[in-house]
Amino acid sequence: MEFSHESVVVRRGRRSRLPIVVAVHSTALGRAVGGCRMWAYDSWEDGLRDALRLSEGMTRKCAAAGLPNGGGKTVVVLPAGRSVTADERRAALHDVGDIVAELGGAYVTGPDAGTGPADMAVIGERTENVFCRPEAVGGSGDPSPFTALGVVAALRSTCLALFGSPALAGRRFAVIGLGHVGEQVARQLAAAGADLVLSDVDPAKRSLGAELGAVFAEPDAAATAEVDVLVPAALGGLLTRDLVPRLRCGAVAGAANNQLADPGVAELLREREILWAPDYIANAGGVVNAVSREVLGDEPEEAVKRIESIADTLTGLFETAARTKITTAQAADDLARRLLASPVPTARGLA
Numbered sequence: 001m002e003f004s005h006e007s008v009v010v011r012r013g014r015r016s017r018l019p020i021v022v023a024v025h026s027t028a029l030g031r032a033v034g035g036c037r038m039w040a041y042d043s044w045e046d047g048l049r050d051a052l053r054l055s056e057g058m059t060r061k062c063a064a065a066g067l068p069n070g071g072g073k074t075v076v077v078l079p080a081g082r083s084v085t086a087d088e089r090r091a092a093l094h095d096v097g098d099i100v101a102e103l104g105g106a107y108v109t110g111p112d113a114g115t116g117p118a119d120m121a122v123i124g125e126r127t128e129n130v131f132c133r134p135e136a137v138g139g140s141g142d143p144s145p146f147t148a149l150g151v152v153a154a155l156r157s158t159c160l161a162l163f164g165s166p167a168l169a170g171r172r173f174a175v176i177g178l179g180h181v182g183e184q185v186a187r188q189l190a191a192a193g194a195d196l197v198l199s200d201v202d203p204a205k206r207s208l209g210a211e212l213g214a215v216f217a218e219p220d221a222a223a224t225a226e227v228d229v230l231v232p233a234a235l236g237g238l239l240t241r242d243l244v245p246r247l248r249c250g251a252v253a254g255a256a257n258n259q260l261a262d263p264g265v266a267e268l269l270r271e272r273e274i275l276w277a278p279d280y281i282a283n284a285g286g287v288v289n290a291v292s293r294e295v296l297g298d299e300p301e302e303a304v305k306r307i308e309s310i311a312d313t314l315t316g317l318f319e320t321a322a323r324t325k326i327t328t329a330q331a332a333d334d335l336a337r338r339l340l341a342s343p344v345p346t347a348r349g350l351a
């Protein structure tokens with residue numbers, strides 16, 4: 001594997017004794033941004049691999065979203081099969097804060113799987129280079145509602161490409177995963193008059209289905225339901241070579257990261273004429289909001305406008321992919337590469 005990262009710190013936390021990886025993939029467009037994942041892995045090497053892959057993905061995501069930032073990621077490798085105590089967790093967050101501080105502003109961390117705004121406040125006790133602290137302490141708070149807003153913008157753009165109109169009313173969507181993002185997406189779709197199939201492995205989420213008048217289905221049944229758009233909002237890897245031939249949707253667009261089980265799945269979707277909204281384009285709303293509010297100093301309405309422009313970016317990608325007979329995944333990667341090759345640094349975006 002080619003080493004394309006600018007710097008990678010792998011360290012056993014001084015306080016927590018847990019393996020911590022802070023990977024800075026690129027600062028070509030400006031300071032690297034990317035969340036802090038606290039997750040159980042079988043080994044620290046698995047955590048390292050994840051940090052390398054995710055930080056590279058953040059570079060593409062920021063570039064394609066038009067942000068003056070590069071990509072980074074932190075992974076705190078939790079011990080498999082044992083939960084950590086509150087003290088261990090706090091110690092690990094302080095360890096992360098110290099490493100981020102040592103990078104001198106080249107990288108700004110934020111929430112990711114296993115962490116939230118309250119954890120960012122703890123990291124903030126060691127470094128200023130942290131996004132999404134609670135609003136009460138001056139941060140932009142939970143990014144999930146903004147990710148959901150961006151996903152709904154992506155769904156409008158997807159409907160425009162499928163039906164010639166961005167209207168959501170009367171369209172049928174299957175949302176898989178009703179967590180922080182998926183629940184908000186489902187609520188916004190229901191409010192817009194869409195028809196919903198909802199799914200989650202957590203049976204407690206059935207009540208959301210009842211509240212929104214939706215059909216609740218098991219994940220596999222929801223994934224293969226006859227709908228206009230399938231909306232993955234759980235874990236990655238949903239779109240496998242086994243699932244794609246069984247899909248009965250016109251398009252797939254959602255929040256989940258790394259939806260393609262392998263890159264070749266993008267071509268299978270294209271062959272079946274199922275339109276795929278590249279995940280890192282559709283789910284950029286959270287990072288766009290954080291950078292917009294906390295780096296660029298935008299007012300909330302400006303941040304929302306930036307998030308909603310995800311729809312225009314996607315529309316452009318759908319058109320490019322159709323015109324040049326490439327996958328939408330390729331079109332998105334080409335866009336990110338182009339923007340990375342011609343950085344237009346702004347004073348506010350640079351380290």
Ligand SMILES: NC(=O)c1ccc[n+]([C@@H]2O[C@H](COP(=O)([O-])OP(=O)(O)OC[C@H]3O[C@@H](n4cnc5c(N)ncnc54)[C@H](O)[C@@H]3O)[C@@H](O)[C@H]2O)c1
Pocket residue numbers: 113143144145147176177178179180181182199200201202219233234235236255256257283284286
């Ligand atoms: N939160 C954000 O701002 C954000 C930003 C970008 C990308 N994402 C991505 O969006 C996805 C959802 O994020 P989230 O913050 O809502 O996570 P979350 O943990 O709050 O919710 C995930 C939900 O999916 C359910 N789930 C897990 N496995 C499932 C399965 N196999 N089938 C059906 N349901 C399943 C869980 O029970 C949970 O309700 C993740 O892939 C995440 O990486 C989130």
